Amino acid sequence: MIAKLIGRRSECEGIELLVEEVRAGESRALVARGEPGVSKTALLDHLADRASGCPVVRVTGTRSExxxxxxxxxxxxxxxxxxxxxxxxxxxxALRAAFGLSQGPPPDRFLVGLAMLSLLTELAGDQPLVCVIDDQ
Structure with a gap:
């Protein structure tokens, strides 16, 4: 993967350090910002590749959604x-309603967000979790 990231050594080293800190039980966040075509997705791929041994949940947003x-x-x-x-x-x-798994009024966004955090916390309770969100 590093061959695809020519000139991104410092970013890759930062990602690898972040993964080591997560494995050690630390909570970390990484935001990759920049214009289209500057390899943000490739950096996130590098992160997911380096996170072996950790569950990785990944989502890629699309304009159509x-x-x-x-x-x-x-x-x-x-x-x-x-x-x-x-x-x-x-x-x-709230999560069931948001995902169309049950009927009812539109769910409270606060409860939906809290439910998402609770699910991530539940999953991370077993082992360090890496969550990769790419808005492309």
Whole structure:
């Protein structure tokens, strides 16, 4: 993968350090910003490749999904829905409504966000978690 990232040695080293810190139990965030075509997605690929041994959840937003409420969140959380029953009832019901798994009024966005954080926390309780979100 590094061959695709010519001239990005310092960024790759920073990513590798970030992964080591996550493996050591630290919480970290990385934001890759820049114009289209500057290899942001390639850097995120590098991150996912280096995170072996950690669960990696990944979502890539697309322009066609911009008008679909909770589309990116659904992509991110879908693999974790087997843990839905472990959430408090208000969070669980908000997420079910957001994903169209149950009927009801539009869910409270705060509860949906809290439910997502609870799912990520639940998954990260087993081992360090790497979450990669690419808005392309």
């Amino acid at each position: 911009m008008r679909l409420a909770f589309a990116g969140l659904h992509q991110l959380c879908a693999p974790m829905l087997d843990r839905l029953e472990r959430l408090p009832a208000p969070q669980r019901e």
